[in-house]
Amino acid sequence: MKVAVLGTGAIGAYVGTALHRAGADVHLVARGPHLAAMRQYGVRVLSPRGDFTARPHATDDPAEVGPVDYVFLGLKANARAACGPLVAPLLHDTTAVVAAQNGIPWWYFHRHGGPHDGHRLESVDPGGAVGAVLAPERAIGCVVYAATELEGPCVVRRLEGTRFSVGEPDRSVSARCLAFSGAMVDGGLKCPVEPELRGDIWVKLLGNISFNPISALSRTTMRQMCLHGGTRRVIEIMMHETLAVARALGCEVGVSVERRPAGAERVGDHRTSTLQDLERGRPLELDVLLAAVVELAEITGVEVPTLRTVHALSDLLALRSAA
Incomplete structure (x- = not known):
């Protein structure tokens, strides 16, 4: 399994290290002092369950990574409309985008059913800019129940929780969700697949x-x-x-x-x-x-x-x- 983590703040870096420990081919896309520190020291996770350091590949050039099976998207929602140049080199025909986001996601009404099926929310996807770079068909929803914070470049402190619930917009229990969930569990996290995410x-x-x-x-x-x-x-x-x-x-x-x-x-x-x-x-x-x-x-x-x-x-x- 090849995974790119785009948005390597506390949550993104934490998930990246877990997947790396599970044996996935993980690539952290970062920049600035955070990138320099990860390249030199890896990512240090401080946790009540035990501290550890992981050293997944880190880069500021997604083209260096190439197409992956999953993009774990840890970017803030207000940064997603502009992420096209970063995401595009990571995609092939079946690449899934696991979108860890607070609030209402841009894919909310994709395959929702009922009178609002396919509706675009202007406040979430202004002018369709987010959907244009992150096709809803690629989206796997992710609700984060873990609390983490960055104590410094490449140092993540887990405060509480290890649960990352995932699910398909169409409510199916898909093979891609199950595979991602299995890798997360192998890395020490909880990752239930929820049909009603x-x-x-x-x-x-x-x-x-x-x-x-x-x-x-x-x-x-x-x-x-x-x-x-x-x-x-x-x-x-x-x-x-x-x-x-x-x-x-x-x-x-x-x-x-x-x-x-x-x-x-x-x-x-x-x-x-x-x-x-x-x-x-x-x-x-x-x-x-x-x-x-x-x-x-x-x-x-x-x-x-x-x-x-x-x-x-x-x-x-x-x-x-x-x-």
Whole structure:
């Protein structure tokens, strides 16, 4: 199995090292100090399960890698429309793109069935730019339940979790999903193949759609948000509105909204990825988390006043931080 990892942040590097340990032919596509460090030292993973170092091939030139069986896409969603020159040399006729992404993916309505089958979401795939470089037919969805962070160039710390759920847009249990899952498991990760992966997408989104923008707007950690009564209530309302949109699309998510803030509080003083991006002057990945659900609410006729309010505020924050 030949795999290219495009987007070698904490998640991409972690998955790349796991697949490398499983015996896959892994190529990490990176640049700058991160690439230089990986070439010199490999990737160091620090984990409660035991630290280790792996040395997969690392390059800044996808043409040097050539076509692969799988591209594991660890890029932020707002970087995907421009990734065509990086992806193109990695593709052959049957290359699968395993898309690890928070929020609503660009392939969401591909082979969805029902009245919205094939619909393109402007907030997720503006002008069709993402679909033009990442054909939905290639997509394998991936919902990440592992928490990792980069402690420095080529040093990944796993905080918790090892689960990466994967699934086909058409809900089939395909040979390509099973093969990828097997390699991930051989590398020490959990990787169930989920026919109804869209349910996992909404479960993960419940936290991201609320905690991420609120943390950036308030500059607070998970624990701090949940300990503040007013903010906690806003988070719960956002979650209920999100579940209403999911139900309108035929996706029943059996989770307790009231238990989610309690679980987040136990995480402690963790800064969400959106807050970290804000502090580092990076673009905020909010369109696929929040704008997409507001757009879905318009399509389905669901009232989401709190989501709209938080979206307006966080969108202004994103514009100001990018100026």
